[in-house]
Amino acid sequence: MAEEVRAHITGVVFQVIASVGDRVGAGDPIVILESMKMEIPVEAPRAGVVQTLRVSEGQTVQEGDVVALLD
Amino acid sequence: MGMRDLVEDLARRRTRIAELGGPEAVARQREAGKLTVRERLARLFDAGSFVEVGAHATHHSDHPSMAGRQTPADGVVTGFGRADGRLACVIAYDFTVMAGSMGRTGEQKCARIREMALTKRVPLVWLIDSAGARIQEAAGGGWFAASGYLFREEVVLSGVVPLVAAMMGPGAAGTAYIPGLADFVPMVKGTSHMALGGPPLVKAVVGEDVDPEELGGSRVHTEISGVADLEVPDDEACLRVVKDYLSYFPSSNLEAPPHVPGDDPVDRREETLLDVVPESPRRAYDMHRVIERVVDGGRFLELKPAWAKNILVGLARLGGHSVGIVANQPLHLGGALDVNAADKAARFVTLCDAFGIPLVFLQDVPGFLVGSKVEREGIIRHGAKMLYAVAEATVPKLTVIVRKAYGAGYYVMCGRAYEPDLIVAWPTAEISVMGPEGAVNIIFRKQIAGASDPEAERRRLIEEFRRLIDPYVAAGHAHVDDVIDPRETRGVLIRGLELARGKRIERPWKKHGVMPV
Numbered sequence: 001m002a003e004e005v006r007a008h009i010t011g012v013v014f015q016v017i018a019s020v021g022d023r024v025g026a027g028d029p030i031v032i033l034e035s036m037k038m039e040i041p042v043e044a045p046r047a048g049v050v051q052t053l054r055v056s057e058g059q060t061v062q063e064g065d066v067v068a069l070l071d
Numbered sequence: 072m073g074m075r076d077l078v079e080d081l082a083r084r085r086t087r088i089a090e091l092g093g094p095e096a097v098a099r100q101r102e103a104g105k106l107t108v109r110e111r112l113a114r115l116f117d118a119g120s121f122v123e124v125g126a127h128a129t130h131h132s133d134h135p136s137m138a139g140r141q142t143p144a145d146g147v148v149t150g151f152g153r154a155d156g157r158l159a160c161v162i163a164y165d166f167t168v169m170a171g172s173m174g175r176t177g178e179q180k181c182a183r184i185r186e187m188a189l190t191k192r193v194p195l196v197w198l199i200d201s202a203g204a205r206i207q208e209a210a211g212g213g214w215f216a217a218s219g220y221l222f223r224e225e226v227v228l229s230g231v232v233p234l235v236a237a238m239m240g241p242g243a244a245g246t247a248y249i250p251g252l253a254d255f256v257p258m259v260k261g262t263s264h265m266a267l268g269g270p271p272l273v274k275a276v277v278g279e280d281v282d283p284e285e286l287g288g289s290r291v292h293t294e295i296s297g298v299a300d301l302e303v304p305d306d307e308a309c310l311r312v313v314k315d316y317l318s319y320f321p322s323s324n325l326e327a328p329p330h331v332p333g334d335d336p337v338d339r340r341e342e343t344l345l346d347v348v349p350e351s352p353r354r355a356y357d358m359h360r361v362i363e364r365v366v367d368g369g370r371f372l373e374l375k376p377a378w379a380k381n382i383l384v385g386l387a388r389l390g391g392h393s394v395g396i397v398a399n400q401p402l403h404l405g406g407a408l409d410v411n412a413a414d415k416a417a418r419f420v421t422l423c424d425a426f427g428i429p430l431v432f433l434q435d436v437p438g439f440l441v442g443s444k445v446e447r448e449g450i451i452r453h454g455a456k457m458l459y460a461v462a463e464a465t466v467p468k469l470t471v472i473v474r475k476a477y478g479a480g481y482y483v484m485c486g487r488a489y490e491p492d493l494i495v496a497w498p499t500a501e502i503s504v505m506g507p508e509g510a511v512n513i514i515f516r517k518q519i520a521g522a523s524d525p526e527a528e529r530r531r532l533i534e535e536f537r538r539l540i541d542p543y544v545a546a547g548h549a550h551v552d553d554v555i556d557p558r559e560t561r562g563v564l565i566r567g568l569e570l571a572r573g574k575r576i577e578r579p580w581k582k583h584g585v586m587p588v
Contacts, residue, residue: 009404010442036437037475037506038405039353063444 011035092167116152171201192323200240395423398433436480467571493567
């Protein structure tokens with residue numbers, strides 16, 4: 001089942017690190033948010049392949065929003 | 072009977088008591104991966120030091136279901152002994168005797184131990200492995216209406232002697248508020264659970280089907296609820312960490328914390344401290360690296376490491392003296408404070424203050440989280456707890472501004488106005504009511520909007536503002552005591568502690584303040 005990767009903080013997408021099809025390990029950054037004067041990574045909760053990316057750079061995301069799906 | 076016969080009779084009774092709930096129940100205990108209560112006590116206390124109190128106790132219930140039943144020690148082994156040389160009282164539930172349920176006689180034994188701990192000022196350790204109240208004895212108002220004193224007495228003990236509740240099996244209902252009120256709560260992974268209502272009660276009352284692990288296992292309480300402090304792999308590790316925790320504490324609030332001399336030099340300069348903070352002020356790093364390189368032997372007993380990870384709290388030593396460390400963690404939420412981080416810090420500060428353990432604050436805080444979500448969670452109320460605890464604490468307080476020191480985050484992390492005995496900054500420090508971006512957008516809103524190139528104007532103003540947050544501005548006003556080379560951090564903190572050892576702060580008399588819980 002696909003695993004949802006959620007933002008833990010409200011912020012603006014500063015950089016999208018992973019691409020669709022990338023194999024990532026648990027804890028690898030998928031996107032980097034800019035919030036509270038800091039670059040805050042949104043990390044893969046487990047290892048897997050990036051199936052979908054739901055955000056692009058400059059976009060505002062709310063805490064709890066799904067930024068990507070892992071296979 | 073002559074004395075020799077009487078002594079033989081006593082020995083037979085003791086043998087029966089040592090058999091606990093019988094071979095089958097003991098086998099089930101072992102199959103569950105748990106030590107028996109007496110094996111646990113043998114590991115907690117130094118050899119030969121345990122003195123049992125109430126071994127011959129048994130139930131006195133006239134309930135028909137209890138007729139003919141044996142309840143050795145009435146399901147709870149109590150007494151006192153020396154753990155790593157220091158006295159501690161213990162209340163250890165025995166799951167092999169009626170599931171460690173709390174019977175009337177057993178609870179009388181516990182009351183006796185609480186009295187010993189209180190009047191002799193000795194730490195109290197619970198080893199909890201209990202199904203909760205013994206319903207056979209407690210049902211109906213006859214006894215229940217007078218019960219509950221165990222929690223009230225625990226509250227009286229709180230802050231007088233260290234209170235440790237180790238979860239080494241179930242702890243439901245009656246045994247769940249014991250850890251709720253205790254100072255330190257380790258949980259054994261897989262075998263321990265705690266919940267106000269266990270699964271059968273939950274099913275009966277609210278109709279929810281949930282297993283004990285999902286309801287109140289170690290993951291739930293160390294990662295989600297924040298009720299427990301540490302998840303440990305097994306009973307052995309649990310008992311080791313109980314002793315390790317107690318080693319930082321005095322036996323009571325009337326004593327100074329123990330001094331444990333080590334061989335770590337006061338002026339050890341850690342070169343690698345120059346490489347911890349990234350060049351970009353927006354980049355995260357792991358604050359553990361700073362703590363490990365500064366404290367004695369790199370040893371840090373972190374509490375609640377998996378909950379509210381944006382702040383680190385735990386015990387360490389500096390120059391052999393216990394300290395409580397409160398440090399922002401940029402690796403999580405950029406180190407911003409949210410409701411749980413504030414709760415975690417407030418509780419820890421209160422704990423250290425109660426037992427005279429000096430506090431060391433390591434600041435890298437971009438501020439409190441803002442936005443509608445945290446406002447609805449009551450960030451003002453929760454943030455106020457941390458502010459309250461730090462302001463109220465009269466133990467020595469030392470502050471190191473590692474990097475960001477923004478807004479109320481700077482205050483609650485023991486900024487200059489919160490009575491730090493020494494406050495120093497690394498050259499990377501940024502001290503300001505808010506970050507340059509936020510400040511410029513508010514102060515120069517019209518000027519930016521009116522500029523021919525608003526974005527360029529904004530960037531220019533931000534750069535200009537950035538010069539004002541430099542630590543030499545605060546040091547130039549003598550609002551921080553010094554700007555230090557990161558490699559000097561350990562020596563500076565140890566000397567600051569020496570200065571602060573005689574600290575005395577008088578507060579106006581009051582019954583107690585109004586804690587913003």
